[in-house]
Amino acid sequence: MSEVHRTALVDPAAKLARGVTVGPYSVIGPKVELGEGTWIGAHVVLDGRIKIGRDNKIFHFASLGAPPQDKKYGGEPTSVEIGDGNTIREYCTFSCGTVQDVGVTRIGNDNWIMAYVHIAHDCQVGDHTVFANVATLAGHVQVGDYAVLGGFTGAHQFVSIGAHSITGVATVLLQDLPPYVMAAGNTAKPFGINSEGLKRRGFAAGKITTIKRAYKTLYRSGLALEDARRRIAHQAAKSPELQVLVEFLGRSQRGIVR
Secondary structure (H helix, E strand, O other): OOEEOOOOEEOOOOEEOOOOEEOOOOEEOOOEEEOOOOEEOOOOEEOOEEEEOOOOEEOOOOEEEEOOOOOOOOOOOOEEEEOOOOEEOOOOEEEOOOOOOOOEEEEOOOOEEOOOOEEOOOOEEOOOOEEOOOOEEOOOOEEOOOOEEOOOOEEOOOOEEOOOOEEOOOOEEOOEEOOOEEEEOOOOEEEEEOHHHHHHOOOOHHHHHHHHHHHHHHHOOOOOHHHHHHHHHHHHOOOHHHHHHHHHHHHOOOOEOO
């Protein structure tokens, strides 16, 4: 039903679905579940309570599901959940959650996660994201759908990264990055909207223009954040694509990149 290399160590209690492949010298713990068609490369370690969906590719030397790098962690039964169709490249590390938060580190579907990416405890990552090499999330970070993190991007704990946003190389996020916004620098500054990414995802020209107008309201109008949010909320009544931005601004706890 599954193809396990003779040198791999797979605990008898692990649950491997049909079509799973496990490469040489990989280690699969007793509380691991692997969905149909998932491929595990060489020297991968899947530890702790971790549930991985179908058709994922996890490359060599990744370590997923181990205890968090958090001194408060006391061995509680927390976990990692990974959806379907993800590509996770070499040397990635994803930690399990903590009881101080939701207790689960979640990765959604169809994410493209390059080498040496670290996703810390209790992070919540959506669908269709791209993490370039060595992008790093501290604990409790949230990442929206279609976000793109440039290489060596670092996100402070509890930061939220909005849908369709994008960061440049070596960006440091100490505050929340709103949806659609491009940011770069240490510390991050905004540089317009992710127009090219929106075009690739089928956003019509009129919608992109509306998002640009909202960006100007947020960053160039001189309005206080709450006043800008109210004005964008008024615009969102006729432009539903702005609703995700309004909701993001309404729940931001750390302030936004400005």
